Amino acid sequence: MSSVASGGGAAVRRSADRPGLTLSCFLPYRLNVVAAVASEGLARIYSERFGISIAEWRVLATLGEFRSITASEIARHAHLSKVKVSRAASALEARSLLRRRTNERDLRETFLALTVEGRTMYGHIAPLALDYAGRLAACLSSEEQALLDQLLEKLLLHAQDMPGPSASGR
Amino acid sequence: MSSVASGGGAAVRRSADRPGLTLSCFLPYRLNVVAAVASEGLARIYSERFGISIAEWRVLATLGEFRSITASEIARHAHLSKVKVSRAASALEARSLLRRRTNERDLRETFLALTVEGRTMYGHIAPLALDYAGRLAACLSSEEQALLDQLLEKLLLHAQDMPGPSASGR
């Protein structure tokens, strides 16, 4: 009786011994494994070949997309903490890939933008990244890709405002 | 310059300036964000409430599923390195949650199994984890859940035997 789990809210009977959890079918685990495997090759591209970290890549990619935005906007867009953005920006700035400029309307804020060199590097990495993502998704039909996208989006929005640890079991 | 990049097969034109990469639509990024968000709450359950790490949780879950298996089998099943399994097993053993026993047929191997205490803890955590996963997946219909599962599986198998960094661009 591996029992289990109407997700909704129904109480479920389980044997004390076999609560019916199968790791390979456990959604959070699966998402992590797929994400890790999917990132491995890509991370090698930008770490080994361009010497940048994941956080730096995300900042680079965000600035490649939006020419000049504030650090906190990058944090939101790239799903990074402000600390990580600050560190990544410092590292990129030290290599002259990025420039900081204070917002004159609100002196607390800083606009970040790629330098010409930064934009050049972005021009090198982005096609490789796109190619990689393309090859990754190539095992899915375009309908499947769209579907996956929708499902991930739904999941993300839902997960973001899910109560913490087991509301029922506190 | 940025020219390049036939993805799966179709050549794509891009401006040198805007290689057309949108972070929020970039599959590896999306997978990582969803996985991270989906894990947050869960990790809190077993770290704060039970004092175990993710690796330890995976070992625990694997042993909850397969009563007694070798360390390397756990590594394969739980997608962990042998070092991580070894460390996690030591930590669990130190808390008397797990027992190691040498395989008498091949003295290099060690069988790991949960102790009664370990099984008890598993019995506490597994239902919480299942509940969490259930609430997570509750935003999807059961058809959608099955579909997501299939898509993730396909993606995983494909990603695992994908050539490293851009085969074309080496």
Place this chain on the structure above:
DNA sequence: TATTGTTATACTCTATAACTATA
């Protein structure tokens, strides 16, 4: 020689909070 598993090392990443400066 290859494999299982453990340990050591150094390194990176991370979270937290303290801090500066503005608002």
Place this chain on the structure above:
DNA sequence: TATAGTTATAGAGTATAACAATA
């Protein structure tokens, strides 16, 4: 008081390789 951003600190996690035992 609250916010944007930086810096400091310490702790956790990581990869790598070296190692012992066995095959």
